[in-house]
Amino acid sequence: MELLSSFAVLLGGPGSGKGTQCLKVAETFGFEHIGAGDLLRKEMYSGSENGDMIQKLMKEGSIAPSEVTVKLIKKAIESAENSKFLIDGFPRSEENRMAYERIIGAEPNFVLFFDCPEEVMVKRVLNRNEGRVDDNEHTVKERLKVYKAITLPVVNHYAKKGKLYKVDGTGTQEEIFERVRPIFTSLRLST
Ligand SMILES: Nc1ncnc2c1ncn2[C@@H]1O[C@H](COP(=O)(O)OP(=O)(O)OP(=O)(O)O)[C@@H](O)[C@H]1O
Ligand SMILES: O=c1ccn([C@@H]2O[C@H](COP(=O)(O)O)[C@@H](O)[C@H]2O)c(=O)[nH]1
Numbered sequence: 001m002e003l004l005s006s007f008a009v010l011l012g013g014p015g016s017g018k019g020t021q022c023l024k025v026a027e028t029f030g031f032e033h034i035g036a037g038d039l040l041r042k043e044m045y046s047g048s049e050n051g052d053m054i055q056k057l058m059k060e061g062s063i064a065p066s067e068v069t070v071k072l073i074k075k076a077i078e079s080a081e082n083s084k085f086l087i088d089g090f091p092r093s094e095e096n097r098m099a100y101e102r103i104i105g106a107e108p109n110f111v112l113f114f115d116c117p118e119e120v121m122v123k124r125v126l127n128r129n130e131g132r133v134d135d136n137e138h139t140v141k142e143r144l145k146v147y148k149a150i151t152l153p154v155v156n157h158y159a160k161k162g163k164l165y166k167v168d169g170t171g172t173q174e175e176i177f178e179r180v181r182p183i184f185t186s187l188r189l190s191t
Contacts, residue, residue, distance in 0.1 A: 006031070006084040007106055008184075009091070011155055012114030014134075014143040015124035016169045017176055021114070022088045024177045029184045032082035036090035039072040040064055041132075058134050061142030063092050063150065066099035074104060093150045097157065110187060111158040112180065116169030118144060 008031070010018045019035060026033040044054040050068055057064050069090060077085060087108070091097035101107060125140045134143065158164045167179050 007087070007108050008085070009087045009108040009111045009158075010114070011089070011111060011151065012169060013116060013118070013121045013147045013151075014140055015121035015128070016114035016116040017124070017173070018088050018114060020173055021112075021176060021180055022086050024173070025086055025180060025184060028181065029084075030082070031084045031086040032076075032080045033086050033088060034073060034076045034080075035088040036069055036073060036092070037088075039076060040069065043068075043072060055133060059139060061134060061139045061146055063096065063146060066093075066096045067103075069096065070099050070103045073100070077104070091154050092146075094153055094157065097154050108158070108163060110163050110165060110183075111155075112183065113155050113158075113164055113166050114169035114176075115166050120170055 008025075010022055010025075012018050019038075022033045022035065025031055040054050040058070044051045044058070054064055054068070073087065073090065091100055121144070122137075122140050125135055126137065128135050134140070155164065165183050167176065167183070169176060
């Protein structure tokens with residue numbers, strides 16, 4: 001897709017801090033932040049025909065069909081004025097990744113992976129207090145199972161390709177951003 005000049009992906013478990021760090025990167029380095037979960041939540045509340053299906057999957061901690069998520073991401077890329085994108089929380093499965101590569105025709109320049117202990121991630125999710133349908137003890141446990149079985153293979157794929165930057169996801173938001181900042185500074189992605 002010609003609209004993409006730089007394309008970074010942020011992955012990590014539930015509550016690892018992807019969304020929080022994406023906002024800081026977007027503001028500091030001028031990227032367009034595309035949150036896959038945010039797009040799905042918007043679709044869920046829009047009254048679309050997929051709304052009930054998305055809500056059910058989110059409550060279960062499962063992953064939405066690739067065509068649905070890729071279509072939403074494609075639309076967000078096409079309607080953005082920016083050509084530098086941060087994709088937050090996608091691809092979540094090898095199937096997601098392959099669908100994205102087939103439909104959008106692009107691979108990320110690099111991938112940040114937030115490495116965070118489970119107990120820290122669970123605590124953050126349960127304290128989030130944003131009224132999300134998946135911020136409860138049952139769903140976070142299911143999300144962790146999905147993350148380990150289905151998302152970590154994607155992380156390993158990018159590691160094998162030499163595209164993965166592993167970031168310690170513990171500490172304060174500011175401490176984590178000071179680990180993220182040099183990665184974006186040193187890569188000097190095109191504008
Ligand atoms: N370093 C941090 N220390 C304490 N709390 C944090 C930190 N980073 C983020 N949080 C808080 O933890 C919660 C989860 O963070 P965030 O939404 O960024 O994670 P995420 O990886 O995008 O999660 P999810 O995949 O569930 O959407 C939020 O309430 C956020 O404000
Ligand atoms: O690519 C994606 C991204 C998200 N989901 C579903 O949404 C929730 C919450 O996602 P966040 O990125 O943490 O906001 C996730 O557990 C999935 O149910 C998805 O299906 N595909």
